[in-house]
Amino acid sequence: xxxxxxxxxxxxxxxxxxxxxxxxxxxxxxxxxxxxxxxxxxxxxxxxxxxxxxxxxxxxxxxxxxxxxxxxxxxxxxxxxxxxxxxxxxxxxxxxxxxxxxxxxxxxxxxxxxxxxxxxxxxxxxxxxxxxxxxxxxxxxxxxxxxxxxxxxxxxxxxxxxxxxx
Amino acid sequence: xxxxxxxxxxxxxxxxxxxxxxxxxxxxxxxxxxxxxxxxxxxxxxxxxxxxxxxxxxxxxxxxxxxxxxxxxxxxxxxxxxxxxxxxxxxxxxxxxxxxxxxxxxxxxxxxxxxxxxxxxxxxxxxxxxxxxxxxxxxxxxxxxxxxxxxxxxxxxxxxxxxxxxx
Numbered sequence: 001x002x003x004x005x006x007x008x009x010x011x012x013x014x015x016x017x018x019x020x021x022x023x024x025x026x027x028x029x030x031x032x033x034x035x036x037x038x039x040x041x042x043x044x045x046x047x048x049x050x051x052x053x054x055x056x057x058x059x060x061x062x063x064x065x066x067x068x069x070x071x072x073x074x075x076x077x078x079x080x081x082x083x084x085x086x087x088x089x090x091x092x093x094x095x096x097x098x099x100x101x102x103x104x105x106x107x108x109x110x111x112x113x114x115x116x117x118x119x120x121x122x123x124x125x126x127x128x129x130x131x132x133x134x135x136x137x138x139x140x141x142x143x144x145x146x147x148x149x150x151x152x153x154x155x156x157x158x159x160x161x162x163x164x165x166x
Numbered sequence: 167x168x169x170x171x172x173x174x175x176x177x178x179x180x181x182x183x184x185x186x187x188x189x190x191x192x193x194x195x196x197x198x199x200x201x202x203x204x205x206x207x208x209x210x211x212x213x214x215x216x217x218x219x220x221x222x223x224x225x226x227x228x229x230x231x232x233x234x235x236x237x238x239x240x241x242x243x244x245x246x247x248x249x250x251x252x253x254x255x256x257x258x259x260x261x262x263x264x265x266x267x268x269x270x271x272x273x274x275x276x277x278x279x280x281x282x283x284x285x286x287x288x289x290x291x292x293x294x295x296x297x298x299x300x301x302x303x304x305x306x307x308x309x310x311x312x313x314x315x316x317x318x319x320x321x322x323x324x325x326x327x328x329x330x331x332x333x
Contacts, residue, residue, distance in 0.1 A: 033220075033315065034227045074219035079271055080313045110272055115315075117220045126244035127209060129223030131315075 030138075032056060033115070035130030038063045047116075047132060049145045054118065056132075065120050065130065070151035074117040075139040081109050114139030118146070200299055200333050202257040204241040205233060205291075206250050210261045217266040221285070224315055225261065228322035233259070236330045257299060259329060262288045264303065271313055282307055283314045289325045291332065300332045 030047040032039050036056060039045075045058035053064040116132045116139040134142065147153050207230050210222040226245075234242045243250040250256055265286040273281025284307050291300040306321025308314065 034224055072219075074223075076218045076220050078220075078313055078315060081271075115218075115220045117223050119223065121246060124247050124249055126247035127226075128244065129227055131220050131224055131227075 029135055031133040033131040033133055035128055036063050049149050067149045067151045069120045070118055072119040073143045073146055073153040075143055076115040077112055078115050079110055079112050112136050116142055202255045204253045204256045205239045206243040206256055206258045208245045208258055208260045212263045215263045215266050217263055221318055224318035225321055228318050232322045232326035233329060236326050238330045238333045257291050257293055260290045264288055283317045285317050285321055302328060
């Protein structure tokens with residue numbers, strides 16, 4: 001009985017967390033993992049290709065990389081946790097749930113994302129690697145847009161990585 | 167005639183700790199910190215190891231951040247930076263992937279025992295003339311919480327700590 005009650009409690013919390021705007025993708029849905037000096041890690045924003053630049057715009061600012069400076073693009077996948085910071089807090093709190101039922105959250109809150117890695121050189125010649133997490137299926141679209149805009153990328157097949165076990 | 171055992175233990179401890187202190191002084195004298203005003207972080211090499219590109223770039227980016235934050239060098243340059251060309255005492259940090267085992271975040275969080283992601287690398291620092299100043303194998307892991315890419319943070323922290331101890 002207790003186990004059932006605990007499971008219902010956990011499911012209710014998971015439902016509430018997943019129902020938040022951050023998890024449904026109504027907000028900007030590209031996450032900057034690392035690599036852009038002026039943008040904070042894990043900031044979410046819009047990633048666009050326009051006027052010969054790759055532009056990442058967040059609520060607090062934007063940064064752009066000239067497409068001509070891009071020397072390679074890689075696409076991979078990763079399994080991550082949905083629901084943002086709120087979900088992380090709930091998941092941590094759920095460790096205390098009885099019968100380890102909190103672990104159910106790990107299954108409910110996992111989501112697969114595409115990882116887009118853009119390798120580019122700044123005006124001094126220094127190498128940078130900007131990594132973004134995009135909704136599944138979007139990284140290849142972005143890669144195509146970048147190559148059409150003039151970005152250099154090595155062979156399509158070898159550039160696609162197979163990371164991200166669930 | 168009976169020998170007195172009083173004071174044997176205090177004498178033993180004095181000798182033991184004295185030896186320990188002396189050896190640490192000798193170690194400190196034999197391994198002085200190296201000096202360099204600038205370091206260049208080379209791109210992570212994978213060789214024949216199959217590792218996703220995002221892992222290599224994430225380690226590289228985190229290394230640049232961590233070594234900068236350590237304050238061990240006046241300047242930290244990325245690979246290819248022309249500004250580093252004229253610096254005489256420039257040293258270069260090379261990272262080579264030796265092994266990569268991809269884990270699973272879900273397995274990690276459900277079992278706490280299985281599903282660890284692990285990366286073994288060799289981190290080395292060379293001088294301008296190519297001679298090696300530091301060379302060590304390091305392992306980065308992500309065991310419980312966090313996505314697989316978290317291993318890059320652990321690895322960068324370990325390499326940065328090693329560099330800070332050397333310089």
